[in-house]
Amino acid sequence: MTRLADTFARTASENRAALVAFVTAGDPSPAHTPAILDAIVAGGADVIELGMPFTDPMADGPAIQAANLRALAAGLRTADVLAIAKTFRERHPQVPLVLMGYANPMLSRGPEWFADAAAKAGVDGVICVDIPAEEDAALGPALRAAGIDPVRLATPTTDAARLPQVLAGASGFLYYVSVAGITGMQQAASGSIEAAVARLKAGTDLPVAVGFGVRTPAQAAAVARVADGVVVGSAIVEALAKAGGDPEAGRALVAGLAEAVRDARIGAVA
Amino acid sequence: MPAPGAKRHHAMTLANSLRSQPDAQGHFGEFGGQYVAETLMPLVLALDAEYRAAKNDPAFAAELAGLMTHYVGRPSPLYYAERLTETLRATAPEGMGPKIYFKREELNHTGAHKINNCIGQILLAIRMGKTRIIAETGAGQHGVATATVAARFGLPCTIFMGAKDVERQQPNVFRMKLLGAEVTPVTSGAQTLKDAMNEALRDWVANVHDTFYIIGTAAGPHPYPELVRDFQSVIGIEAKAQILEAEGRLPDLLVAAVGGGSNAIGLFHPFLDDEGVAMLGIEAAGKGMHTSEHAASLNGGRPGVLHGNRTYLLQDEDGQISEAHSISAGLDYPGIGPEHSWLHEIGRVRYEGVTDMEALDAFQLCCRTEGIIPALECAHAIAGLAHVVHKYREDQIVILNLSGRGDKDIFTVADALGAKI
Numbered sequence: 001m002t003r004l005a006d007t008f009a010r011t012a013s014e015n016r017a018a019l020v021a022f023v024t025a026g027d028p029s030p031a032h033t034p035a036i037l038d039a040i041v042a043g044g045a046d047v048i049e050l051g052m053p054f055t056d057p058m059a060d061g062p063a064i065q066a067a068n069l070r071a072l073a074a075g076l077r078t079a080d081v082l083a084i085a086k087t088f089r090e091r092h093p094q095v096p097l098v099l100m101g102y103a104n105p106m107l108s109r110g111p112e113w114f115a116d117a118a119a120k121a122g123v124d125g126v127i128c129v130d131i132p133a134e135e136d137a138a139l140g141p142a143l144r145a146a147g148i149d150p151v152r153l154a155t156p157t158t159d160a161a162r163l164p165q166v167l168a169g170a171s172g173f174l175y176y177v178s179v180a181g182i183t184g185m186q187q188a189a190s191g192s193i194e195a196a197v198a199r200l201k202a203g204t205d206l207p208v209a210v211g212f213g214v215r216t217p218a219q220a221a222a223v224a225r226v227a228d229g230v231v232v233g234s235a236i237v238e239a240l241a242k243a244g245g246d247p248e249a250g251r252a253l254v255a256g257l258a259e260a261v262r263d264a265r266i267g268a269v270a
Numbered sequence: 271m272p273a274p275g276a277k278r279h280h281a282m283t284l285a286n287s288l289r290s291q292p293d294a295q296g297h298f299g300e301f302g303g304q305y306v307a308e309t310l311m312p313l314v315l316a317l318d319a320e321y322r323a324a325k326n327d328p329a330f331a332a333e334l335a336g337l338m339t340h341y342v343g344r345p346s347p348l349y350y351a352e353r354l355t356e357t358l359r360a361t362a363p364e365g366m367g368p369k370i371y372f373k374r375e376e377l378n379h380t381g382a383h384k385i386n387n388c389i390g391q392i393l394l395a396i397r398m399g400k401t402r403i404i405a406e407t408g409a410g411q412h413g414v415a416t417a418t419v420a421a422r423f424g425l426p427c428t429i430f431m432g433a434k435d436v437e438r439q440q441p442n443v444f445r446m447k448l449l450g451a452e453v454t455p456v457t458s459g460a461q462t463l464k465d466a467m468n469e470a471l472r473d474w475v476a477n478v479h480d481t482f483y484i485i486g487t488a489a490g491p492h493p494y495p496e497l498v499r500d501f502q503s504v505i506g507i508e509a510k511a512q513i514l515e516a517e518g519r520l521p522d523l524l525v526a527a528v529g530g531g532s533n534a535i536g537l538f539h540p541f542l543d544d545e546g547v548a549m550l551g552i553e554a555a556g557k558g559m560h561t562s563e564h565a566a567s568l569n570g571g572r573p574g575v576l577h578g579n580r581t582y583l584l585q586d587e588d589g590q591i592s593e594a595h596s597i598s599a600g601l602d603y604p605g606i607g608p609e610h611s612w613l614h615e616i617g618r619v620r621y622e623g624v625t626d627m628e629a630l631d632a633f634q635l636c637c638r639t640e641g642i643i644p645a646l647e648c649a650h651a652i653a654g655l656a657h658v659v660h661k662y663r664e665d666q667i668v669i670l671n672l673s674g675r676g677d678k679d680i681f682t683v684a685d686a687l688g689a690k691i
Contacts (some may be wrong), residue, residue, distance in 0.1 A: 056468050129577075
């Protein structure tokens with residue numbers, strides 16, 4: 001079993017969803033990130049999604065765009081992202097860490113180099129926003145060879161004809177993007193999320209985590225009732241930005257989200 | 271031996287025709303492809319299917335041809351630039367200095383080649399039942415052309431334009447507004463063309479059901495590089511017929527400026543299999559290739575992935591995209607269309623750089639010798655003639671794509687020359 005599989009199995013056995021918390025590496029500076037990640041874990045995050053900054057984050061809304069540019073302006077390099085992952089792994093041997101980012105920084109030194117470096121840093125999965133199933137050859141084989149899960153994205157526009165192709169190369173978990181849009185915008189209706197998760201689960205045994213537009217504990221709870229994982233990104237990035245990168249701001253927000261996710265299914269029964 | 275056989279077959283396909291790219295997934299050799307977010311993937315596949323259907327539909331071809339003739343004003347003339355030819359000849363050794371022809375794309379409606387592509391794409395949008403148009407623009411030429419076709423077909427239209435470009439291209443911003451478009455200044459990143467394209471992609475992903483994205487150059491996810499090339503190939507198809515009519519033979523050299531590369535690929539593509547026709551693409555070398563302030567992706571970049579395709583990009587070793595620089599806002603982009611990357615790698619087209627200063631000199635030369643104010647983009651191509659004038663004999667023929675008129679650039683040029691308007 002991998003750390004991702006172990007974690008989703010454990011949260012499922014606890015009859016709850018996993019909380020996947022997103023943080024942009026190097027925001028506001030590379031030195032801030034380790035303490036922020038520790039605080040997010042302390043707050044109750046089950047999986048860490050570490051954003052790899054890119055100059056042109058075309059799938060991201062204003063909050064994460066700004067975080068990307070702050071990190072790069074603070075001098076963040078790919079080597080820093082890998083170092084952050086490596087030291088996180090040393091401090092948290094069991095907490096899965098997934099890198100999320102764009103193709104160009106991941107492919108810049110070649111896919112094998114990246115997959116190998118990420119594996120050595122203890123990275124469990126990679127989400128590449130702009131490498132769809134059709135372009136899997138660009139990165140997927142290198143990740144699999146290095147023992148890293150290529151986490152695939154499914155969206156409201158992923159139709160029945162393409163879903164098998166999306167699922168074919170996926171591992172770790174399936175990330176359902178609940179709205180057609182960029183990060184940090186409005187949330188989808190929970191009824192449509194439930195139907196979408198059911199559709200995806202009919203085609204895969206992988207856990208399904210739902211993200212995009214999940215900001216508050218109430219929204220997280222609504223998703224946690226129907227999905228195996230809840231991804232929160234922009235809300236955490238914004239809270240940290242507002243607090244100047246103070247880890248406590250991240251811990252407090254994540255603690256509220258974690259509590260809501262843990263209680264979600266109990267609440268639904270009661 | 272299936273593997274070597276397959277390889278040989280591949281090589282033979284290339285040798286038989288350079289005009290059969292891309293493959294079904296949009297790859298030009300190792301370039302191109304469909305590097306988009308999952309949300310957009312079904313849309314680009316649907317566009318691809320619709321484009322294949324349109325290509326086989328005589329009614330689509332007829333409507334396109336009618337608009338090209340009566341709305342755009344095609345065919346554009348092929349004009350012998352006699353005084354420019356003589357002026358350049360005077361700088362060349364005895365007997366050297368080819369005949370220069372201009373393909374007059376600046377005479378099209380809206381003053382540039384951009385309209386050829388916009389007409390084609392809006393007909394596809396209508397076929398697909400889309401009711402809203404978006405586009406990115408740098409200098410504003412593609413924005414104006416898109417706003418024009420949106421007005422002509424009665425569709426609402428939003429143009430994304432870097433805030434910095436909005437500031438330096440006010441006349442085009444006003445033109446777009448007159449044509450009924452909404453112009454959205456983009457304040458992220460460096461606030462230029464690349465950022466406008468990011469923002470257009472963000473809008474598209476949030477409005478997938480009703481919106482058609484008219485990409486302005488032969489780049490982006492497949493099928494855009496192919497369909498933009500096909501719509502722009504009218505330039506080369508006409509030029510071929512016109513030069514045969516005028517000279518009774520094919521040209522020796524084609525020259526065009528390359529930003530994203532749509533005017534160049536439009537001229538080059540119909541000639542790719544004509545072995546005797548050499549081709550020269552001119553990149554913007556900005557303040558010089560020895561500086562970091564240029565926009566020459568092929569001469570100063572390396573392959574990477576941006577805006578839906580794998581192609582040459584200006585970037586650092588981490589794959590972070592660098593800011594481009596050119597005096598010409600239309601060339602001010604850190605990437606290039608994937609077919610150009612492929613033509614560069616196989617050596618079919620030569621790509622060279624021309625600096626801001628060389629382009630400014632060529633801009634004035636064209637004004638004074640031909641009575642044509644060229645766009646700063648094609649002033650780069652004209653400056654590129656200086657690189658070759660001594661290599662071609664007087665009886666040889668060059669066709670240069672005069673892709674746009676320069677009225678939009680007079681403020682930039684005045685500023686660069688220190689003149690007050």
